[in-house]
Structures are given as C-alpha cells and as structure tokens.
Amino acid sequence: MTEEFRLEDLIDRVLLVETLNSTLIHFLLSSQVEGSIDPDRVDSLTQGLLRTRRWIEETTSTKGIPQSTSNILGLIVKRMAQLESLLPKLSQKAKDMEIGREAQEILTILEGGGKVTRKPAAQIASAEGEQEGVVSIVPPEPETPPEPYKKVEVEDDEWGMIGQTNRMINQYSKRCHTLLPTFWFEVLKEIHRYRSDSPHMSDAIEIPGQILVRIVKGLLTEAPGARLLQDLSKHRPPEKYLDPGEMERVERAVAKYFAGLEGILKGEEPNPEDKISDAQTAFDGFGWGGPELEKRLIKRINQRCQEAIQSAEQVTDAPRKVIFAETAKMLCKLQHAILAEPRLREILAQMKP
Template sequence: MSDSSSFHFEDLIDRLLLIVTLNSTLVHFLLSSQVEGSVDPDRVDSLTQGLLRTRKWMEEATTMKGIPPSTQNILTLIVKRLSQIESLLPKLSEKAKQAEVNPATEILSFLEGEGRTTPEAAGEAAAPSAQGEVIPLVGETAAATKPLEAYKKVDVEDDQFGLIGQTQRLIQQYSKRCHVLLPTFWLEVIREIHRYRSDSPYLGDVVELPARMLVKITKGLLTEAPGARLLQDLMKSRQQENYLSASEMERIERAVAKYYQGLEGVLKEQKVNINDKILEAQTALDGFGWGGPELEKRIIKRLNQQCVEALESAESASDQARQVIYAEITKLLCKLQHAILAEPRTREILAQMKP
C-alpha cells in the first residue's frame, strides 16, 4: 500500500468534521420537515448523494495503513450507521414524492369533470318549487356553483415576456464552446413556469419575477466568471449534453408545481400571512444544499446569492403580493438546487468542474 493511503490524524480530523457537518444537516432536515409538515423528496435525494460519498470516504479510512485498531473500530461503526441511514432515505424519498401533490393535475382533473351532475343533484334541480320560486337556468346554476380556480397548467408555454426565446438564443450562441446542460436545466425551469395560466392580475409577476432571475442565472453561467470558463473547460472533457432526462424534467415539474401551489392564495386574491411565508423561505434557505467537498462551490455560491436576494426582496417589498412571490421564489430556487445535487449528471458536472 502506498504512502498516499497511509493513515494520518489530519485525515481523521477532516473526516470527522465532515461527519459533524452531515449530522447537523440531517438534524436541520428533520426539524425543518417537522415545522413545515412535509418532506421535500429532492432534498432527501440530495442528502442521499452526500451521505453516499461521505460513507465511502469514511470507509476508505478504515483500510488505511497504520490506522490504530480502536480508531478503525469506531470508523467501522460510523460507516455501518451511515449505511443504515442510506438504505432508509430512498424509501423516504419515494413516499415524499407520492405525497407531493401536483396541484395542476388536480385542477385539470376538476376541469375535466366539471359540468357532471350527480343523480341527487339532478333530482333536486328537477323538483318543482312549492313556493313558486324562479328556477335558474342551467348555465346560471353552473356559473354560480363553479369555484374560482387559482391557476391551471397547459401543454404549451406562453412566452409573453420574450424570456424563453432570449434564453434559447443565448444557449445556442454559446453551445459551440460551452457545455450547456446546466444552462438548459434553467431554461426548462423558465419554460415550465410559463406553462401555467390564471385570470389573476398577479399572474404577470408570478411568471416574470422568477423567470428574470433564472435568465440572470443562465446568463451568468455562460458569460461571467467563473461559470463561463468552467463550462468551456468542461467541453474539453465531456461530450455536449443539451437535453434533460425524464428524471431531471420530473424534478423541475414538481418544483414549479410546488411554487404555484404556494402562490394559490395570491392568485385567488386572498389574505396571506406574510410572516409565515417569509419564515418558510428562511427555513428553505437555511437548508440550502451546498453538497460535499468534491463539488465546485463557486457555481453553487452564485445560486445561493440569488436565493439570498430573493429573500431580501420578500422582506423589503412594499407590495404584499410581491413579498409572497419572492418568498416562494426563494423556496423554488432552494428546491431546484437540491434537485441538481440529487441528479447524477448535474452533480457529476459540478464535481468535474472543481479544479
């Protein structure tokens, strides 16, 4: 065995510090999930990836030359415990995905079923009025009983602000010299946000505010340091990838659906507790996914800064509707970061970017 794989106490300190960090991350995840009353499956998958790499790194230490037997026994026990947690997280993720309801699907299901009349309702409608009351027309009855829906999802996006086309052209322009999987990921988020419709006067802000932030993120990746250079270097070692997988798209769809679900009150012009929304956004930011030491942190830091700015806007905006929108944008960006860390290709790219 080479000297490079020999045991050093400095290595042990690094590994124990990583374990402490992972432990605090897991504790925060458990507590924040209890507070929110739900589990984010993307965050679970992100934690699983981080735990997997930590466990392997700890496992390597148990076979190092010169490691004291007592230290080896303790590390082996830690590895065993990590393996047990690792085996549970995928099961938790699957349950969380089943529980994370897509509100657009519910609305479409409702719309498909509207207009149907139950036998009981039909009987009541057909019954004559003993008091000679005026029986409303069928159309009037439907209009009176139809609940106001906040939004619905459609198949084709409406590029009402020109942001989709602008981002597509930018990616195409740089695709010959930059790897574009990460920019394409953000483009698909922009497209998904534009696939929702609503009669609410707030829909413009609901679509435009996050989309402009995502355009800024994409442009920064392609044209500014360090993203531009890192994506150019990546092209030298990795084949171009400009399409997302079904799994990557599914994470985006769930994240955007969750975003609109959080804005249902605003779109319905109902009163929303601003303090609760900001607290939720702060909790999401506290649990922001930085990933392990093997990942390029400068790219992640830029996204974290966007989350911080969104939260600051939520706290400072004079318009209450915009406060809620920015709070939900913060949560959306944090969830998408967990999605990036959870997906093998995007996480691998962040690892390959690191010098």
C-alpha cells in the same frame, strides 16, 4: 496501494460526518415545522451520505490506522449505510405525497372546492281547485369557481425571456458545456407554461423568470462560470437535453411554486410573513453538497435565493412579497434537485480544481 494513515485526513472526515449530522437534524426539524418532506432534498442528502460513507470506509482501510479507531469508524459506516437504505424509501413516499397533493388540488378545483350537495326541489302546492298541478322550483346550482391557474403545453413567451435565453445558450454552446444552463432554461420554460386570469400572474412569471435568465447569463458569460464551462467542454461530450428524471424534478419544483401562489391567484388575502418565514427555513437548509463539488457556482444560486428573500422583505406589495418568497423556495428546491441528480452533480465535481 493502501494509503498511510494521517490524523489530518481523519479529522477532516470526522468533521464532514458532523456536518452531515447537523444537516440531517436540520432537515428533520424543518420538515416537521413545514409539515411536509421535500423529495429533492431527501435525494440530495442521499447523495451526500453515499459519498461521505465511502470516504469513511476508505479511512478504515488505511495503513497504520489504530484498530480502535478503525472499529469506531466501522460502526459509523454501518449506521450510515442503514440511513442510506432508508432515505430512498422516504424520498419515494414524499414524491407520492407531492403528486397526490397536486392531483387532489386539481380535483378540488374541478369540483368547485368539494362536493356540491343538491338541495331537494322546493314544491309549492296551490289550494285545491285553484291550480291543477304542482309547480317545482329548482334553485340554480352554485357556479364552479374558475381555476386559479392551469398548465398548458405551449409556453407563452410574453416578455421574450425564452427566446433571448435560447439564443444565448445556442451561441455559447460552441465553446461551453451547456447542461447546467439548460437545466435552468427548462425551469424558465416550465414557468411560462402556466396560465391564470389573476392580475398577479404577470409578476408570478416575470419575477422568477428574470432571476432564471440572470442565472443562465451568469453561467455562460461571467466568471467563474464561463471559464469553468469552457474547460468542461474540452473533456466532457456535449449534453444539451435533460433526461426524464431531471425534467421531472423541474416540473415538480415549478408545480410546487404555483401551488404556493394559489391563494393570491384566487384573490385571497395573503400572509406574507408566513411565506417569508418558510422561505428563510428553506434557505437555512440550502444544499451546498460535499467538498468534492465546485462551490463557486453553487454560491451564485445561494446569492439569488438570498436576494429573493431580501426582496420579499423589502417590497411593500403583499402579493409580490409572496411571489419573491415562493421564488426563493423554488430556487432552494431546484438546487437540491441538482445535487440529487448524478449527472448534474458529476458536472459540479468535474469542475472542481
């Protein structure tokens, strides 16, 4: 049965379109400033655009809607559909670029920062009759600098955070749906798969690790997360593992986090102000999703991002400033990843009262 046209519904949908427009503009401008495009953010925008277009389409077919209004909304729907078809292509290009950058960074590390030009061997010839031959002196080749960091297969649970969090999830899995906590737990594990000889590596793992443990604990033991996950478990079957697409987003987010720390892990002089500015830009584009999603859990992630930026501004140690700033950027990227993945987004929608 076709719904009756209500002006209030139309106003809500038009405001939603305007919000989406401003989000797209911020995305374009911030991407231009940063000089890169975040594929998780693109996918998150795609999901929001898809749902908004469907709502506008529903409005065009409501009973009693003026024809002129329906025509205008139809044009908006058409333009949104065009954007919808372009964003996945942009996302794929951004993913290819991210993977390409990581591969190039690895090659650069392995090659010692680039190709080594071999100098011709110096030749010293003695005066005729003094020596019988020519002695070639070959200068030693420059040493390959050590890797600033590397990823290994096995996590090193130095601070016990992985074991503690795993036990917590297992304990609450009997009465809570645990896919969202598991997502953040996998991020924690992924961070612990990185190694470096840098003295800053402990902070690089421990600082985001503590925040991730806090996120998981908040979801399982504090209001409103605990109650929402308990209610969800009553009408949604258990889901305890991430699928390959979800896990790929986790791996890319953590890889980008460590790429952002490469300078301090190499021992280079950091520039905290630029890092904090980048983190603030990422935070300004934080992914809240549409009105159909449970915002209270998203707000908790937003608070953790804000706290990380505040810590970056307040601590006096420059490398720690960089670590807090990159942690905030990683959390923002992971929130976009959640909104981009249909299964995780669906969970947030199902929890909405």
